[in-house]
Amino acid sequence: TVGAGGGSIAKVPALTKALRVGPESAGASPGPACYGKGGEAPTVSDANFVLGNLPKRGLLGGDFTLDEGAAKKAVQTVADPLQLSVEEAAEGIIDIVNENMFGALRVVSVEQGFDPREFALVPFGGAGALHACAIAKLMGSWPVVVPPSPGLLCALGDATTTMKNSKSRSFVRPLSRTTGAEISAALEELGEQARVPLDHDQVPRSDQTVEFEIDMRFKGQGLTSVLTIATTVAQMAEADSTIWLAKRLEEEHKRAFTFTFDKDHEVVNLRANVEGKSHGVQAVKIAQGSDEPPAEARLAEQPHFYAGKTETAVVFERSKLLAGNKIAGPAIIVELDSTTLVPAGCAAEIDAFGMIVINPAGAPVEQRQLNGEPDKITLEVIENALKSARFEMDAIVYRTAMSPGIREQHDQFPVIANPSGDMVVGQFGSFIPAFLRGFTKPIEDGDVIMMCDPYACDGAVSHLNDWLVLCPIYHEGTHVGWASMFGHMTDVGGMVACSMPNNATEIFQEGLSIPPVKLYSKGVLNESLEELILHNVRKPDWNRCDLKAIVASIELAKIRVKELCGRFGAKTYLRTLDLMLLRNKNAMHEIIKTQVSEEKLYFEDYVCDDGQGNGPFKVACTLQKVVQPNGEHHAIFDFAETDPQAPSSINFYLNVELFKMFCGAYMVMVFDPQIVFNDGFYPLLDVKIPEGSLLKPRRPAALSCRTHMLGRVFDILGGLLGQRAPEFMCAAGFSDSPHLMYWGDDDGSGERFQYYGIVFGGIPGRPFGDGPDGHSLWPAFTNVPCEFMERYFPVRIEACETIADSGGAGSFRGGNGIRLIYRFLADGKINIHDDKWWTSPWGVNGGRAAQRSRKLMYRNVDPDKLTSDTMELVPSKVDSFPVKKGDVFHYITWGGGGWGQAFKRDAGLVQRDVRRGLVSAEGAQKNYGVVLTGPTFEIDDAATTAARAELQSKAVEGELFDFGWKKNIRATEADLASLRALCKEETGFAPPQPVARR
Numbered sequence: 001t002v003g004a005g006g007g008s009i010a011k012v013p014a015l016t017k018a019l020r021v022g023p024e025s026a027g028a029s030p031g032p033a034c035y036g037k038g039g040e041a042p043t044v045s046d047a048n049f050v051l052g053n054l055p056k057r058g059l060l061g062g063d064f065t066l067d068e069g070a071a072k073k074a075v076q077t078v079a080d081p082l083q084l085s086v087e088e089a090a091e092g093i094i095d096i097v098n099e100n101m102f103g104a105l106r107v108v109s110v111e112q113g114f115d116p117r118e119f120a121l122v123p124f125g126g127a128g129a130l131h132a133c134a135i136a137k138l139m140g141s142w143p144v145v146v147p148p149s150p151g152l153l154c155a156l157g158d159a160t161t162t163m164k165n166s167k168s169r170s171f172v173r174p175l176s177r178t179t180g181a182e183i184s185a186a187l188e189e190l191g192e193q194a195r196v197p198l199d200h201d202q203v204p205r206s207d208q209t210v211e212f213e214i215d216m217r218f219k220g221q222g223l224t225s226v227l228t229i230a231t232t233v234a235q236m237a238e239a240d241s242t243i244w245l246a247k248r249l250e251e252e253h254k255r256a257f258t259f260t261f262d263k264d265h266e267v268v269n270l271r272a273n274v275e276g277k278s279h280g281v282q283a284v285k286i287a288q289g290s291d292e293p294p295a296e297a298r299l300a301e302q303p304h305f306y307a308g309k310t311e312t313a314v315v316f317e318r319s320k321l322l323a324g325n326k327i328a329g330p331a332i333i334v335e336l337d338s339t340t341l342v343p344a345g346c347a348a349e350i351d352a353f354g355m356i357v358i359n360p361a362g363a364p365v366e367q368r369q370l371n372g373e374p375d376k377i378t379l380e381v382i383e384n385a386l387k388s389a390r391f392e393m394d395a396i397v398y399r400t401a402m403s404p405g406i407r408e409q410h411d412q413f414p415v416i417a418n419p420s421g422d423m424v425v426g427q428f429g430s431f432i433p434a435f436l437r438g439f440t441k442p443i444e445d446g447d448v449i450m451m452c453d454p455y456a457c458d459g460a461v462s463h464l465n466d467w468l469v470l471c472p473i474y475h476e477g478t479h480v481g482w483a484s485m486f487g488h489m490t491d492v493g494g495m496v497a498c499s500m501p502n503n504a505t506e507i508f509q510e511g512l513s514i515p516p517v518k519l520y521s522k523g524v525l526n527e528s529l530e531e532l533i534l535h536n537v538r539k540p541d542w543n544r545c546d547l548k549a550i551v552a553s554i555e556l557a558k559i560r561v562k563e564l565c566g567r568f569g570a571k572t573y574l575r576t577l578d579l580m581l582l583r584n585k586n587a588m589h590e591i592i593k594t595q596v597s598e599e600k601l602y603f604e605d606y607v608c609d610d611g612q613g614n615g616p617f618k619v620a621c622t623l624q625k626v627v628q629p630n631g632e633h634h635a636i637f638d639f640a641e642t643d644p645q646a647p648s649s650i651n652f653y654l655n656v657e658l659f660k661m662f663c664g665a666y667m668v669m670v671f672d673p674q675i676v677f678n679d680g681f682y683p684l685l686d687v688k689i690p691e692g693s694l695l696k697p698r699r700p701a702a703l704s705c706r707t708h709m710l711g712r713v714f715d716i717l718g719g720l721l722g723q724r725a726p727e728f729m730c731a732a733g734f735s736d737s738p739h740l741m742y743w744g745d746d747d748g749s750g751e752r753f754q755y756y757g758i759v760f761g762g763i764p765g766r767p768f769g770d771g772p773d774g775h776s777l778w779p780a781f782t783n784v785p786c787e788f789m790e791r792y793f794p795v796r797i798e799a800c801e802t803i804a805d806s807g808g809a810g811s812f813r814g815g816n817g818i819r820l821i822y823r824f825l826a827d828g829k830i831n832i833h834d835d836k837w838w839t840s841p842w843g844v845n846g847g848r849a850a851q852r853s854r855k856l857m858y859r860n861v862d863p864d865k866l867t868s869d870t871m872e873l874v875p876s877k878v879d880s881f882p883v884k885k886g887d888v889f890h891y892i893t894w895g896g897g898g899w900g901q902a903f904k905r906d907a908g909l910v911q912r913d914v915r916r917g918l919v920s921a922e923g924a925q926k927n928y929g930v931v932l933t934g935p936t937f938e939i940d941d942a943a944t945t946a947a948r949a950e951l952q953s954k955a956v957e958g959e960l961f962d963f964g965w966k967k968n969i970r971a972t973e974a975d976l977a978s979l980r981a982l983c984k985e986e987t988g989f990a991p992p993q994p995v996a997r998r
Helices: 042-053 070-084 086-111 128-139 152-159 180-200 233-239 241-257 377-402 432-438 527-534 540-570 569-595 656-669 707-722 786-792 906-915 919-930 941-954 972-988
Strands: 007-013 020-025 144-146 164-175 208-220 229-230 265-275 298-306 309-317 326-328 331-335 336-341 347-351 358-359 414-419 423-426 448-453 464-474 478-488 517-521 601-607 617-627 633-638 686-689 740-743 755-758 797-803 817-822 827-831 853-860 871-874 875-882 888-892
Touching: 007 042, 007 414, 007 540, 007 786, 020 086, 042 298, 070 086, 086 128, 086 298, 086 347, 086 377, 086 617, 128 358, 144 326, 152 336, 164 180, 164 336, 164 414, 180 208, 180 233, 180 241, 180 336, 180 464, 208 241, 241 265, 265 786, 265 853, 298 875, 298 941, 326 331, 336 347, 336 358, 377 414, 377 540, 377 569, 377 633, 414 464, 432 464, 448 540, 478 540, 478 569, 517 527, 517 540, 527 540, 569 633, 569 656, 601 740, 633 656, 633 906, 656 707, 740 817, 755 817, 786 797, 906 919, 919 941
Parallel strands: 309 331, 633 686
Antiparallel strands: 007 020, 144 358, 164 265, 208 229, 208 265, 298 309, 326 347, 331 336, 347 358, 414 423, 414 478, 448 464, 448 517, 464 478, 601 617, 617 633, 740 755, 740 827, 797 817, 817 888, 827 875, 853 871, 853 888
C-alpha cells in the first residue's frame, strides 16, 4: 500500500528549474488553495481540480464547494517558471505524483518477491481512485477495482472482518538439527494456543479453521529474506517432512530471487493462524441495468484536460448507477466520500455488487509522441522513473544479499548511466568512464563485467573488498546505457580475516585482485571464473549470494530502462538523459559563478595515524574559480600540498569522478534538496591530485584502510566551500567510517566465525539543525541489528548508547558519538579501523570542537558487570588484537562539531537535551550557559542569564573554526609539536611520528 497526499505542495527551485512535488504539505489547514481556506501553495488537489478530474460542483455531494480561481492562481506559480500553460503544469504535477507512487509500488512489491503485473489494483481513500488508472497503466496491474465507498473501506473492513488470531514463536535452528515430529508438535501446541481467544468469544471449534506456516531462510540471511512455507501438522509428522521443507525453501527462493542454495536451510518462526466462520455479511447486490447508464445518474459535463488536450468528461452519480452499466472515458464518477476518474482510453463497468471495474478500452490513447523532443514534464517523469528504478536496485540487494555489511548496513552503491557512462541516477558517482578508459575488448548485449582492482579503473572502486559489476543496456539493438553496482564483500582473502589489514604495505597482501573480466558473456555465466574467485575467499557462500544479488539488481535496471524506451522511444529517452545532465551542469555553473571566489582558498585536515606509529598525515586542498575562454566558470581543486603516499594502508586512490560527485552533493543540495544527482556538472570541476600522494598512490601501494582519508575529504570540502559562505557550512564530523571486525576458529559449536561491521559517530551541526547522534557519514547506512549479531556471532551487545556532551556545543549542536559495548563469548581476534583519537572534529561559526574517540578492553569481567580492574587501551587502528571469552570491549566513537555559538541555543532545547540524556546538566551550564535545577531539570532563569552573559563576554567575534589544537587553518610546526607533547597525557598513547623521522 502506497499513497500521496492531496496536500503535497508542488514547487520549482530557482536553481534547477525542476518541477518537484512534496514532501512539504499544505496539511488540513490552510489546505489546498481550491479549498478556499487561505491556502496559496499549489498542491496535488489543486492540480486535479485544474485538470477537471474533480467535479465542478465540489465535494461531499456538492456541500463542499471548490475555488477554481484560487486553484489556477496557485498552479500558475509553477507554470510560469516552467513556461507552461496552467493545465500543462497541473498535468505535470499529477504525472510526477503518479510516477512516484508507481515506483514505490514496484519497490514494495520487489521487496516481498511479487510481480505487480500479477495483481489487480484496488484504490481506496478519498483520492485513490483519481490516480488508480494512471498507475495501473504504468504497472500493467489491470483491472482497477474501485469498491463502494472507498473512503470508508478500512472502517468497513474492521466492521465485517471475521474473528482471527495468530500465534507464533521463534524456532531458530538449522533444519538438519530438528525433526518433523518436533516441528509438528510445536505447531500443534501453537494451534491450541491460537484457539484460546476464539474459544473465549464462544466461537465453536467446528467454526474454526487452523492453518500453519513456517518461516525459513538459508543460514546467514536476514529477517527480510524470510520465506513462508504453508504446511499442516500431518505433513510435518511424515518421515520425510524435513526433506520436503528443504525442497520447498529452495523452490520458493528460486522463484523469488532467481537462484537458490542446496544447504544450510534454517527454520526461523512457526505460526498458527486461526480464523472463525464468516459472520455471514454478504456484499449487497445492486439493481441490474443495461449497458447505458440511467439518465438520472448523469449529472453534468465538464472540460477535462488529458494528454495535452481538452476533452469533455461526463460526471456520474455513483449511487444511481446500475449493474451492467458501461462508461467510456473520460468520465468522473462521484460519491460522498470519493471520486473515481475513468480517463480516455479506459472503460468502466459496474458489476453486480456495485464495484467499478476499469480496464483499457480498445486502442490506447497515445499520451505522447514516441521519439519526439521531450518537454519539461517528460523530463521530470523519466527522471523520477529512473530514481525509482535505482531504489528498486537497492531493494533487490537488501532482500537477497547474505553478508550483514550489504544486507543490513547497505554498503552498496547503484548507478544507471547513459551510453557514454555518465551517471544519470545513483549515489556514488559513475564508475563507468574509468572502466571504459582501460577496457578495450568488445562488449555485447548480455555481457556482465566484474572487477575490484582500484588501479585498473582509476580508483572507481577504492579497495579490493568492493566488487564492481556492470552491464550494457540495449533496446532493439541500440545501446542506450549502462547499469552498475558495487558492494563491499566481507572477505576477499588476504593476510587477515575481512581483508582490511592496517599493516599491509602492498595491495597484494589485501586479497584477491580482479581486473575487468566478463563474468557473463552474452548472458552465459563463466562458472569456472566464478568458482576460481570464490575459492580464494573465506566466506564463499556470502560472496556468492552477494554477487548474485548485485547481478540481479543490474538486470532489473536493464528491464526498467528498456521499459522507459518502450514508453517514450529510445531517442526521447536518450535526449532526456542529455537534458538531465545539462540541467545539473547549469545549476552547478550558477553556484560556481555566484558562490566560489576567484581568490585561492586553502584548507587542510589530518588523519591521526596509520596504526604503525606514523602520523599525522595531512590532506590539503586549494579552491579557486577560473573563468575559461568560452565564458564557463570552473572550480579548480588542487591537492598539491597533500602528504606523499603512506608506507601502510591508509592511502586512498581518490577517483576524480567520485570527488566531483562529493562536491555536487555538498554544493547543489543546499539549493535543491530533491535533486537527482548525475554527472552533468563534471566538466565544470577540475581536480588536480599529484601522483604518489596519499590520494593518488602508485601501484602496488596498500589501500585497504582508505576510509580515514575518504571521510577527511568530506570535511575538507566543507572547510573549503564554507570560508566564503559560512552560513551554508557544516562543522566536521564526516570524519571517518569506524569499523570493527571480529573473527575466530570456534564460535562454541565448532564453526569458524567472521564478522565485519561499520560503527557510527556524530554527524556535524548544520546550518539548519543539530547533527544526528550516532549516525553514519553515508545517509543510507543503517545499524546491524543487535539480534542478528547475537544470533550468528559469539557476542552479546550490552549497550548501544549516545555519549552525553560528546558532540560539539553550538546553537546547533554536533551529534553525539556512541558507546557500543561488546561482550565476547568466544576466543578470537578483532581488527579496528577508526580515527579522531588524537585530533578533534572541529566546530564552525563559534561552535565548539567535539570529543575524540577511545577504545577500552576490560579483561576477566564478571557476567553481571561491564568493567573490571584489568583495562587495556586499544589503538584505533589495530590488527589481530586477541580477545578472550568474557572480555568486554567499549567502542567509543567521536562526536560531530558544533555550529554557531552555544550560548545562543534556545534554553528550552538545552533543557530537552539534558532530559533526554544527550547533554549533561554540567555540560549545559559549562558549554551553553543554561543552569538547571532539581530532578526535573528546571531552568533557573536568573542564573542562566548571568552564565550566558559570561560566555558571551569570552566569545571571539567572527571565529570561523574551532580546531581544538590549532588556531589557524594552516598548522604550524609549533602546533604539531604541542599536539605531540600532549598526546600521551590526553590519550594514553605515545605520539605518532612523521614518516621521514621514523
